[in-house]
Amino acid sequence: xxxxxxxxxxxxxxxxxxxxxxxxxxxxxxxxxxxxxxxxxxxxxxxxxxxxxxxxxxxxxxxxxxxxxxxxxxxxxxxxxxxxxxxxxxxxxxxxxxxxxxxxxxxxxxxxxxxxxxxxxxxxxxxxxxxxxxxxxxxxxxxxxxxxxxxxxxxxxxxxxxxxxxxxxxxxxxxxxxxxxxxxxxxxxxxxxxxxxxxxxxxxxxxxxxxxxxxxxxxxxxxxxxxxxxxxxxxxxxxxxxxxx
Amino acid sequence: xxxxxxxxxxxxxxxxxxxxxxxxxxxxxxxxxxxxxxxxxxxxxxxxxxxxxxxxxxxxxxxxxxxxxxxxxxxxxxxxxxxxxxxxxxxxxxxxxxxxxxxxxxxxxxxxxxxxxxxxxxxxxxxxxxxxxxxxxxxxxxxxxxxxxxxxxxxxxxxxxxxxxxxxxxxxxxxxxxxxxxxxxxxxxxxxxxxxxxxxxxxxxxxxxxxxxxxxxxxxxxxxxxxxxxxxxxxxxxxxxxxxx
DNA sequence: AAAATAATGTGTTTATTTTACACATTAAAA
DNA sequence: TTTTAATGTGTAAAATAAACACATTATTTT
Numbered sequence: 130x131x132x133x134x135x136x137x138x139x140x141x142x143x144x145x146x147x148x149x150x151x152x153x154x155x156x157x158x159x160x161x162x163x164x165x166x167x168x169x170x171x172x173x174x175x176x177x178x179x180x181x182x183x184x185x186x187x188x189x190x191x192x193x194x195x196x197x198x199x200x201x202x203x204x205x206x207x208x209x210x211x212x213x214x215x216x217x218x219x220x221x222x223x224x225x226x227x228x229x230x231x232x233x234x235x236x237x238x239x240x241x242x243x244x245x246x247x248x249x250x251x252x253x254x255x256x257x258x259x260x261x262x263x264x265x266x267x268x269x270x271x272x273x274x275x276x277x278x279x280x281x282x283x284x285x286x287x288x289x290x291x292x293x294x295x296x297x298x299x300x301x302x303x304x305x306x307x308x309x310x311x312x313x314x315x316x317x318x319x320x321x322x323x324x325x326x327x328x329x330x331x332x333x334x335x336x337x338x339x340x341x342x343x344x345x346x347x348x349x350x351x352x353x354x355x356x357x358x359x360x361x362x363x364x365x366x367x368x369x370x371x372x373x374x
Numbered sequence: 375x376x377x378x379x380x381x382x383x384x385x386x387x388x389x390x391x392x393x394x395x396x397x398x399x400x401x402x403x404x405x406x407x408x409x410x411x412x413x414x415x416x417x418x419x420x421x422x423x424x425x426x427x428x429x430x431x432x433x434x435x436x437x438x439x440x441x442x443x444x445x446x447x448x449x450x451x452x453x454x455x456x457x458x459x460x461x462x463x464x465x466x467x468x469x470x471x472x473x474x475x476x477x478x479x480x481x482x483x484x485x486x487x488x489x490x491x492x493x494x495x496x497x498x499x500x501x502x503x504x505x506x507x508x509x510x511x512x513x514x515x516x517x518x519x520x521x522x523x524x525x526x527x528x529x530x531x532x533x534x535x536x537x538x539x540x541x542x543x544x545x546x547x548x549x550x551x552x553x554x555x556x557x558x559x560x561x562x563x564x565x566x567x568x569x570x571x572x573x574x575x576x577x578x579x580x581x582x583x584x585x586x587x588x589x590x591x592x593x594x595x596x597x598x599x600x601x602x603x604x605x606x607x608x609x610x611x612x613x614x615x616x617x618x619x
Numbered sequence: 620a621a622a623a624t625a626a627t628g629t630g631t632t633t634a635t636t637t638t639a640c641a642c643a644t645t646a647a648a649a
Numbered sequence: 650t651t652t653t654a655a656t657g658t659g660t661a662a663a664a665t666a667a668a669c670a671c672a673t674t675a676t677t678t679t
Contacts, residue, residue, distance in 0.1 A: 143429075147427060148481060150403075150480075153403075155403075155440060155441070155444075156401035156402055156404075157402060157403070157441065158397075158400075198401070201474050223470065223471060237396070238396055239404055294619060318615050323639075324656090326637075328658085329637095334619060336619070347647090348655090349645095349648090350645045350654075351646070370563050371666090374540055568667075570670095571666075574629095594627080595625075595627050595675045598627085616637090
């Protein structure tokens with residue numbers, strides 16, 4: 130609870146003083162953990178790796194690594210993604226920082242959780258590591274460290290976020306049908322929606338571009354393909370006040 | 375961009391190996407910065423302190439401190455609040471972590487930003503530090519370090535958050551009038567609202583308890599006083615899906 | 620004491636958004 | 650050719666949000 134270095138709270142400090150503190154004994158290992166979501170076979174997946182630690186053998190864990198002393202935390206997250214998935218043009222967003230004292234058996238490690246959404250099809254071409262596995266989010270349990278908590282925080286974040294921002298399209302191929310899109314939302318939110326109202330809603334938003342193409346090789350009547358108009362979305366006038374607890 | 379310690383990505387590591395890394399050279403100073411909001415004279419305020427650093431003399435900065443090597447980051451945030459405001463039963467929530475390499479002149483310091491909402495009346499009794507000042511959020515500029523960016527991130531967070539959660543009541547006295555509440559929302563969201571619709575909305579939510587008391591010492595017809603029913607709010611059934619970009 | 624003032628407190632109408640719901644169409648499969 | 654299982658579309662009802670005006674009350678002013 131107590132830190133050693135600021136009981137005389139308001140004395141004016143010199144850069145010298147601060148430097149001493151910053152280089153002092155209470156420096157902490159900082160890591161980044163990535164919760165990498167994918168969407169495959171109409172199920173929401175998360176990419177896990179068998180724990181690095183022999184002590185956690187058999188447990189799955191998030192993809193993480195220490196942040197370099199000279200490395201931006203955001204860069205660290207991208208580095209991990211690149212190393213693990215081979216992808217470098219991915220959606221990535223910081224979610225939360227976990228800083229309890231005993232969360233890591235090796236010592237004090239504070240970790241910053243990032244969420245990433247990737248296109249599994251795209252990724253499959255590059256995956257090469259059989260310690261990695263796409264897990265169905267519905268059957269996640271008993272992760273190593275506090276990764277269960279981190280995962281749950283990120284999953285809740287995704288559920289909320291996807292309702293307010295067009296993140297989900299990062300999980301789909303560039304061209305998708307409205308059924309694909311609805312399956313995605315239903316999988317992430319774990320609910321069923323009315324097909325007609327769902328379509329009406331997205332058409333009304335007017336961010337979908339009709340590609341005048343049809344699905345190929347589907348075992349039923351093919352649906353039309355669309356892509357998301359990110360440019361138009363960026364230019365939207367954002368709606369504002371609406372109190373709703 | 376590169377860290378030294380995980381190029382052989384998938385080798386199984388022992389606790390020993392990890393410990394070496396965790397105690398290694400890339401440990402980082404971690405700090406917490408608190409964006410403390412208050413509401414006074416119908417204006418949203420933020421509590422700032424003259425920079426600790428002589429080098430930043432004249433600049434205002436957020437209230438922060440290094441996190442102790444054995445201190446939970448959340449505890450660190452509470453500690454700072456307690457030290458600076460004398461208050462310990464405050465609303466506090468983590469917002470974002472800022473981790474660019476050069477954000478602090480004294481060396482590598484990654485900082486976790488927390489937002490706090492406090493009751494200024496309550497706080498005034500305990501304030502004792504004339505290096506501290508409540509600034510109107512509308513006239514914030516040129517803060518020390520990257521605190522301008524941190525502040526703006528937290529302010530946007532508050533604007534969004536207050537529309538979805540009953541945070542705002544932490545800024546008001548326990549007993550408040552509906553006019554107080556509307557003034558609060560108008561100040562935070564920087565907008566005007568229709569009084570009748572505002573009241574209708576909050577009454578419909580049914581989380582306000584009518585105290586059967588009136589305002590005292592106001593230079594006009596006194597309004598009724600209410601308090602927020604946090605217990606009932608906690609038991610609400612939360613509404614769910616509603617896609618709206 | 621009366622009149623003027625400046626706020627509180629309330630209700631209705633309209634527009635918008637959301638929900639519920641059913642049938643025709645198309646391509647693949649049988 | 651028939652069957653099947655999906656796509657594609659429209660409308661009515663309900664709920665929510667927005668626009669809007671007047672009576673009431675306590676204070677202040679005259």
